[in-house]
Amino acid sequence: MIRILLYEDNSQLREGLAILLAGTDGFELVGAFGNCTAVAKQVEELNPDVILMDINMPQTDGIEGLKIIRQFNKEVKILMLTVFDDNQSVFESIKSGANGYILKKTPPAKLLEYIHDVQSGGAPMTSSIATQVLKMFSSSHSSTDDFSLSDRERDVLQLLVNGHSYKMIAGELFISIDTVRSHIKKVYEKLHVNSKSEAVAKALKTRLF
Amino acid sequence: MIRILLYEDNSQLREGLAILLAGTDGFELVGAFGNCTAVAKQVEELNPDVILMDINMPQTDGIEGLKIIRQFNKEVKILMLTVFDDNQSVFESIKSGANGYILKKTPPAKLLEYIHDVQSGGAPMTSSIATQVLKMFSSSHSSTDDFSLSDRERDVLQLLVNGHSYKMIAGELFISIDTVRSHIKKVYEKLHVNSKSEAVAKALKTRLF
């Protein structure tokens, strides 16, 4: 028996899912709410195995809810539901510890299957999402060097990466252009480069930002 | 009735799967081969719904086969089979248009389920693979714009990204520095930027290289 907790603001869909889950062997809906405002207490009290979490909800949205849950519970499986398969929320969700990400248009039978999947350690995703995810990892070298840049050097480099000129950086940081030069010279030494674009490239490649 | 085409060089496993599929309602094995040398013709003639493709095969391997099929058929679902769950081939497979990636040790019942999954638009993966994929998922998003750069413009931009100056690029491509300038000017227009480092940043961020 898989204990399920549901967050979904659309009451019609919420009722629909409740009926589906109630009427299916092996699934037990232990709670269904329209928002995440009391998510911490609810998860703790109801102790579900799997949480179905809608992303687009009023007040505390699904991703917020996810983050709150993960602060105190790394065990419960969380399946994010959405109508869109936009990059940003997939990314945010997975990064924040979601176990899977599925579209609401998923047919009921499929949904039940996904719940099973996620409960037994799988990570259900639609194929477009899986593909996106894989593209992203192509250049995966998660190095943690920060080249021991100082805070200010980091500020300056950040702005360089965003395409600002020395003059603009000076303006934005309220320092003189010569100071900008000094910082940049130091940055180049630390990154072992000798041009702006090399520095930018290195910052991006090593995921400094 | 799902029409299945199988590529698997191990004849024992091939026979085994053939028997399994033949003996199960709803599945029909329309062909089984030990290599991909005639994959194009076979796929066209046999018109399968789902292809089970072993990755490690002599001559034309599974990933090659996959690419060949995808050149003329984006519709048929392709499920990659392998004994290893190594990153590189998962990545290559999905990038080349595979719909799922599963391990050979998958029990028969599960395999049939996966075939169903993939046929109805899912992206089955073994949980270990899905988990890996999610771990790799570290940052940002992918886009597929190539900004319609010409070949030469791409060459030049590539070298810029790698930190070369105009002079160096001229030397490496055996063209004059003024030609380099022309190309770069064009690149800036196409990328909507107006400095080297912005171009480099954009190239890297949009995963142009």
Added chain:
DNA sequence: TTCCAAACCCCATATTTATGTGATTGATGT
């Protein structure tokens, strides 16, 4: 206390980049 690094500033100069306005050739498409 002395030393050091970070953060700030100044000046000078050489090199690199950005931008504009040309032009010629060859391939492609209408």
Added chain:
DNA sequence: ACATCAATCACATAAATATGGGGTTTGGAA
């Protein structure tokens, strides 16, 4: 035949960047 565009080259000028030298002040570590 004509237009278009990629690819090549040229010349000129302004702006930005790289690099070399200086500095001061401040706060923390040795």
